[in-house]
Amino acid sequence: xxxxxxxxxxxxxxxxxxxxxxxxxxxxxxxxxxxxxxxxxxxxxxxxxxxxxxxxxxxxxxxxxxxxxxxxxxxxxxxxxxxxxxxxxxxxxxxxxxxxxxxxxxxxxxxxxxxxxxxxxxxxxxxxxxxxxxxxxxxxxxxxxxxxxxxxxxxxxxxxxxxxxxxxxxxxxxxxxxxxxxxxxxxxxxxxxxxxxxxxxxxxxxxxxxxxxxxxxxxxxxxxxxxxxxxxxxxxxxxxxxxxxxxxxxxxxxxxxxxxxxxxxxxxxxxxxxxxxxxxxxxxxxxxxxxxxxxxxxxxxxxxxxxxxxxxxxxxxxxxxxxxxxxxxxxxxxxxxxxxxxxxxxxxxxxxxxxxxxxxxxxxxxxxxxxxxxxxxxxxxxxxxxxxxxxxxxxxxxxxxxxxxxxxxxxxxxxxxxxxxxxxxxxxxxxxxxxxxxxxxxxxxxxxxxxxxxxxxxxxxxxxxxxxxxxxxxxxxxxxxxxxxxxxxxxxxxxxxxxxxxxxxxxxxxxxxxxxxxxxxxxxxxxxxxxxxxxxxxxxxxxxxxxxxxxxxxxxxxxxxxxxxxxxxxxxxxxxxxxxxxxxxxxxxxxxxxxxxxxxxxxxxxxxxxxxxxxxxxxxxxxxxxxxxxxxxxxxxxxxxxxxxxxxxxxxxxxxxxxxxxxxxxxxxxxxxxxxxxxxxxxxxxxxxxxxxxxxxxxxxxxxxxxxxxx
Numbered sequence: 001x002x003x004x005x006x007x008x009x010x011x012x013x014x015x016x017x018x019x020x021x022x023x024x025x026x027x028x029x030x031x032x033x034x035x036x037x038x039x040x041x042x043x044x045x046x047x048x049x050x051x052x053x054x055x056x057x058x059x060x061x062x063x064x065x066x067x068x069x070x071x072x073x074x075x076x077x078x079x080x081x082x083x084x085x086x087x088x089x090x091x092x093x094x095x096x097x098x099x100x101x102x103x104x105x106x107x108x109x110x111x112x113x114x115x116x117x118x119x120x121x122x123x124x125x126x127x128x129x130x131x132x133x134x135x136x137x138x139x140x141x142x143x144x145x146x147x148x149x150x151x152x153x154x155x156x157x158x159x160x161x162x163x164x165x166x167x168x169x170x171x172x173x174x175x176x177x178x179x180x181x182x183x184x185x186x187x188x189x190x191x192x193x194x195x196x197x198x199x200x201x202x203x204x205x206x207x208x209x210x211x212x213x214x215x216x217x218x219x220x221x222x223x224x225x226x227x228x229x230x231x232x233x234x235x236x237x238x239x240x241x242x243x244x245x246x247x248x249x250x251x252x253x254x255x256x257x258x259x260x261x262x263x264x265x266x267x268x269x270x271x272x273x274x275x276x277x278x279x280x281x282x283x284x285x286x287x288x289x290x291x292x293x294x295x296x297x298x299x300x301x302x303x304x305x306x307x308x309x310x311x312x313x314x315x316x317x318x319x320x321x322x323x324x325x326x327x328x329x330x331x332x333x334x335x336x337x338x339x340x341x342x343x344x345x346x347x348x349x350x351x352x353x354x355x356x357x358x359x360x361x362x363x364x365x366x367x368x369x370x371x372x373x374x375x376x377x378x379x380x381x382x383x384x385x386x387x388x389x390x391x392x393x394x395x396x397x398x399x400x401x402x403x404x405x406x407x408x409x410x411x412x413x414x415x416x417x418x419x420x421x422x423x424x425x426x427x428x429x430x431x432x433x434x435x436x437x438x439x440x441x442x443x444x445x446x447x448x449x450x451x452x453x454x455x456x457x458x459x460x461x462x463x464x465x466x467x468x469x470x471x472x473x474x475x476x477x478x479x480x481x482x483x484x485x486x487x488x489x490x491x492x493x494x495x496x497x498x499x500x501x502x503x504x505x506x507x508x509x510x511x512x513x514x515x516x517x518x519x520x521x522x523x524x525x526x527x528x529x530x531x532x533x534x535x536x537x538x539x540x541x542x543x544x545x546x547x548x549x550x551x552x553x554x555x556x557x558x559x560x561x562x563x564x565x566x567x568x569x570x571x572x573x574x575x576x577x578x579x580x581x582x583x584x585x586x587x588x589x590x591x592x593x594x595x596x597x598x599x600x601x602x603x604x605x606x607x608x609x610x611x612x613x614x615x616x617x618x619x620x621x622x623x624x625x626x627x628x629x630x631x632x633x634x635x636x637x638x639x640x641x642x643x644x645x646x647x648x649x650x651x652x653x654x655x656x657x658x659x660x661x662x663x664x665x666x667x668x669x670x671x672x673x674x675x676x677x678x679x680x681x682x683x684x685x686x687x688x689x690x691x692x693x694x695x696x697x698x699x700x701x702x703x704x705x706x707x708x709x710x711x
Contacts, residue, residue: 015042022178032166044179048666049159056154060097064128064135071125079116091116102136121145157211191697198230232667236679238701241694253430255295256398260321264314278460279307285456286315296432301441302458303637304601308436312401313346320352320379324398327381331404333358333547340382357383360547394419402435439594467635468604469611472628481584488582489536489563495582497566499525500590526566536563543570578606588614589624593644596631645670
C-alpha cells in the first residue's frame with residue numbers, strides 16, 4: 001500500500017499555519033485535532049458543517065413532525081426519574097398549543113434535574129420521535145429561560161460540525177471561527193478558474209460556515225445552496241482526481257498479454273445455450289483488456305441471474321490457454337463453493353485442473369492444494385479470503401477475479417495484486433483484475449466511486465426467465481402464506497422462508513439497550529413450520545452452522561430432498577435452485593433494497609412462474625414503505641440501485657471498505673450527480689494541462705488520508 005507524503009503546500013502563507021497559532025489552541029488541543037487529521041488553518045477552513053440547526057424560529061408543539069428537527073418553547077408540567085435497567089429522566093412540557101412533549105435524558109446530573117422545576121420556561125431543540133406518551137425528544141439541547149420568550153431567537157442557522165473527540169462543539173466552533181478570520185483573499189484561495197455560475201471559493205466557504213441572515217434557509221438545510229454546490233464541485237473533483245491518479249499509477253505497471261481464446265471457444269461450443277448479446281459484448285471488452293500489456297481493471301456488474309459467472313469462466317480460460325494461472329475469490333464459502341461447482345462442470349471436461357482453498361480445507365488437503373498452486377499444476381484456484389494468505393504462493397498468477405467485490409477491502413485487492421509475477425511468470429508483472437458485483441451500481445455512483453475502474457454492464461437476462469411476481473403482506477396474514485407454501489410444494493415446487501435473526505432476542509432488555517429487536521428467528525420459524533407442515537421436508541440453514549452442515553443442507557435442497565428451506569440472509573448470493581419458485585421474506589422492512597433484491601433473485605431461476613412475498617410488521621416507517629413499494633413495482637436491478645442510492649446515499653450503498661476513499665465532507669453523489677459531467681471535464685483538463693494544480697486540489701480535500709495508489 002502507498003501512503004501519500006505530507007501534503008504539498010496548497011496555499012502559500014496562512015493556509016499552512018499550524019493550529020497552535022490560534023488563541024486557546026495549545027499542544028494538547030492540537031494533538032486532539034491532529035487525530036482527526038486537522039493540522040493547519042486550511043484544514044479548519046475545509047472542516048465543513050455536516051448539518052445546520054435552525055434556531056431562528058419556534059415551532060408550536062402541535063405542529064411537530066417525527067424525524068423533523070425543530071425548536072420549541074414551553075413550560076415544565078411534570079418531571080419523572082426512573083431506573084428500569086438504566087437511569088432515565090423524563091421532562092414533560094407544554095406550550096398551550098394543545099399538545100405536550102416529553103424530553104428524555106439517559107445521561108444527566110443532579111444539577112440538571114434541579115433545573116427542571118415545574119413551571120420553568122424552557123427552549124429546546126431536537127428531533128422528535130414517537131414515544132409511549134406522544135412525541136418525545138431524546139437528549140435535546142436546551143436552555144432555561146428567565147421568562148417565557150425572554151431570549152431573542154438566533155438570526156442565522158447554527159452550523160453543526162463533525163465531532164472531534166475531547167473537544168466540545170462550542171470550542172470547535174470558536175476555533176473554526178478564528179481560522180476563518182485569517183482566510184486569505186479570493187485570488188490567493190481560488191484554484192479553479194472555471195466553476196460555471198457558482199460563487200468564488202472564499203464566498204462559498206464564508207457562506208457555509210457563517211450563513212448570513214438573508215441566506216436561503218431551506219436550500220442550506222437541503223444542501224443545495226450555490227455555496228454548498230461550489231464546495232461539492234471541488235470536493236467531487238478532488239476525489240475523482242485521486243482515483244484517476246490511482247488508475248494512472250496502476251497503468252504504469254506491466255501485465256502479461258493474454259490473447260489465446262481457443263479454450264474459451266471450446267466452452268462456448270459445449271454450453272447448452274447461447275450467450276446473450278450483453279454477455280458477448282462484455283466478454284469482448286474483457287478480451288481486449290487482457291490482450292494489452294497494462295493491467296485490466298474492470299468491474300462487471302449485472303443483475304441477479306444475468307450470467308456473470310460464465311463470462312468470468314471464459315475470461316479465466318483465456319488466461320489458462322495463454323499458459324497462466326487464475327484466482328477466483330468470493331466473500332463466503334457458500335458463494336465460493338457455488339463457483340467451484342460451476343467451474344468444475346465447465347472446465348474439467350476441457351482438462352483444466354482446479355484447486356479449492358477455503359477455511360475448511362485443512363491438513364493434507366490444504367498442503368496438496370498449496371503445492372499444486374505453487375507448482376502451477378492448478379491452473380484455476382477458487383476460494384475465499386484464504387486465497388490471499390501469505391502461505392499461498394502462485395506459480396504464475398495472471399488474472400484475479402473477485403466476486404461481490406464491495407465486500408472486500410482495498411487491502412485484499414492489493415494482496416492479490418502482489419501475488420502476480422511469481423516464480424514461473426514474468427518478473428515485475430501484476431495480474432489483470434476482474435471484479436464482479438450482482439448489486440448494480442447507479443451510473444452516477446460508478447462515475448465517481450469507480451473512476452479507477454472500467455465498468456461493464458450485463459444488462460440483459462437470459463431468454464426464458466419469467467419475472468418474479470412480488471407481493472407485500474402484513475405479518476397478520478402469515479397463516480395464508482403457510483397454506484400457500486403447502487400448495488406450492490404439493491405441486492412439486494420448492495420454497496424459501498427467509499428470516500433476519502438466528503435466535504429469539506432475550507425478553508429482558510439488557511442494560512443500555514435502547515429497544516427490543518422485533519424479528520422472528522429462523523430457529524423458531526423452522527420449528528413452527530416443521531410442526532405445522534408435517535407432510536413437508538423442512539430444512540434450516542444459517543450463518544452460525546458449521547460449513548459442512550450448511551453445505552449438506554444446501555445440497556439436499558438443490559437435489560430436491562428438502563421441500564422448504566428456512567434460512568437467514570446467508571442465502572443472499574450464490575444459491576441456484578431452479579425448482580424453487582416461492583420465497584417468503586419475513587420482517588422485510590428490516591432489510592435494504594439491495595439485499596431484498598438479491599434474496600428475491602434466488603427464485604425465478606427456472607422457467608416456472610415464481611413469487612416473492614415481502615412480509616412486514618406494522619407500523620412501517622416512510623423509508624421502509626418506499627423500499628417495499630419499489631420492490632413490488634420493479635424487477636430491474638438497475639432501477640432498484642438508483643432508488644437505493646436516493647434512499648440510503650452512497651456511503652451505505654458502497655460499504656465503507658469499498659474503495660479506501662475518505663467519506664465526503666459535503667458532497668452527496670445522489671444529490672450532486674448533475675455536477676459529475678463538469679467534474680470529469682475539469683479533471684481531464686487539469687491532468688493534461690495543470691497536474692501541479694490537480695495535486696493541490698487533492699491535497700486540500702484529502703490531505704494526509706491513506707491512499708491505495710495501486711489498488
